[in-house]
Structures are given as C-alpha cells and as structure tokens.
Amino acid sequence: METVDLLRNLMRAFDKNIGALEKTQLACCGATIGQCHAVMEIGLAGQISLIDLANVLNLDKSTMSRTVNALVENEWIERITDPENRRYVKLMLSQKGQVLHEQISSVLNAYFRNIMKDIPENKREQVAESLELLINALNKNNCC
C-alpha cells in the first residue's frame, strides 16, 4: 500500500478510536469533551493565552472564551492577568485541574498501552522511531 494511503487509514483509525474513547471514557470526569481538550492543552503548555489556546484547538476565540469561562467556574483553571501587560491573561491549571489532567492522562495511557499490546515486541522500537519521525513531520507542517 502507498504510504499516503497508510496515513489516511491511520487518520481514520484514530478518528474512530478516539471518537469512541471520548464518548465512553472521557466524559466520566464531569467535564465535556471540549473542556477536556482545553485542560490537556493548558496542562501541556503550563500557561497559555486564550488566543493561543483557541489556535491550538482550531476554535474561534469566542468559543474558546466561553469554554474557558466554564473551566474557571468549575475551578479547573485560573485566569492570571499579566501585571506587566494587562491585555494578557495567562491560563493555567489549578490544583483541581491538575488532578483532572492526570485522570484524563490515565485514561489515554491505559488506552494506548492496550493498543501497544497488539504490536509485536520486536517491532516496538522500530514503530517508536517511526512515530517520532511522523510526529515531527506533522508538527513541521503548517500549510493551512
């Protein structure tokens, strides 16, 4: 099979798997899918502005603003106005948010560990190296 087709198949498989995972496992923590996505990105970034967060998640800033509102109301994140530039508001996880972040991480890790079990032991190193190459290629690409 052509590698391009493999990438399309992989994308499709991810779509389907993650879609199912999100609907069954992720919403269990009390947060919506969108809120979970935001929490994961904020946790990864450490701190991030609303607009940067919206860009990462491919959402309009107004949509993002409302999701962030909900996260603040649930005390999962905190808004910290930059004293040096009061336009900027840094978003970061609260302690409660860190717990949520870890819960979601656990679900994802368990899920992907399960996937890995189906990959032959002697191939895992090769797969890991390949994934790194692919991730780099995807991250480098910002065509659109």
Next chain:
Amino acid sequence: METVDLLRNLMRAFDKNIGALEKTQLACCGATIGQCHAVMEIGLAGQISLIDLANVLNLDKSTMSRTVNALVENEWIERITDPENRRYVKLMLSQKGQVLHEQISSVLNAYFRNIMKDIPENKREQVAESLELLINALNKNNCC
C-alpha cells in the same frame, strides 16, 4: 520517550493538523465537514446502512439521518431500499458523490504527500511497515 507518549503526541498532532485542514480545505467543495466524513465512509464501504454509518462515525442515528437527508438532497448519495426487506436502506454514492469523494481524496492525498516529504527517503519503508502495524492494532481494538 515512551511509546505510549508517542501515540498521545501522534493523536494530538493528527487532531490539530486535520482540524486545520478540514476548516481550510475541505469545506471548499460545498459540503460541510460532517457531510464530507459521511461521503468518505460511504465511498469506502461501497454501500452501507444508516445505522452502520452512524456507528462508524460515532454519531447518533438521528444525527446521521439528518446528515444523510442533506446528502440526498444535494444528490451526492442515493437511498436504495432493499426490495427483499423494505426496512433496509442502502446508502451509496451517486455519480456526483463519487466526484466529491475524489475531490476530498485529492485534498487528503496532497496533504499527506506533503507530510511524507519531511520523512527521510531511507526511512519511509520502515515508517510504512510501522504504520501498518499500528493501523492493525487500532482497528483490532474495540474496547469502548
């Protein structure tokens, strides 16, 4: 890095890339993102029932029913009632739908070819084999 982390990173990179791709490139054909997804799955299956399609796309059958309505109204697909059992309705692409399917395929192929350019030539075979292993693992997994 642990392979589980690589999978999480890969999922995230796909999410971001495909999200951006869908918003900028895919809607150009006059169909919504959801309609494009449906068209791609119907094309892949050849023919498929509404409920199977809903399951593949992780959507409620009512949501699917409405999307299918729109696709039929736009003459991208056809509903064909099974004469042997009038409960069953097969969905399949019309000629116009096949054109759309190919348009979307072209966009995806161009996009993924571009990704592949960033993977060193001498690693592509290894990457391809790894992707096949991963796709199989993902498809085998139906935990949720």
Next chain:
DNA sequence: CACAACTGTTGTATTTTGCAACTCAATAAC
C-alpha cells in the same frame, strides 16, 4: 494626543447533536 493593533468578551444566529417518542416493516410467539 490620536490612531492603529491586539486580547479578550458579549450579543446573536446558526449548526450540530442526542434523547425520546414515533412509524413502518419483518419476525417471533402463542
């Protein structure tokens, strides 16, 4: 100071979505 540029919020309309109740056809139960 005036004006542009930038971050974030709010008003509003549209779209997407899921649940529940329904119809219609086929099959099973009796």
Next chain:
DNA sequence: GTTATTGAGTTGCAAAATACAACAGTTGTG
C-alpha cells in the same frame, strides 16, 4: 392467524457547540 416484539429509520425537541460581528479595554506608534 392474530398479537407481540424487534429492528431500521424519522421526527420533535431541547441542549450544546460554534462562528461572526461588534464591542471594551490595553498597549504601542506616529
């Protein structure tokens, strides 16, 4: 053979997600 049950798909409805546009407040530039 009549009735009950199952199964596919539709529709009513309400809730959630989303984007666009207009806005407020802040900073930098001339």
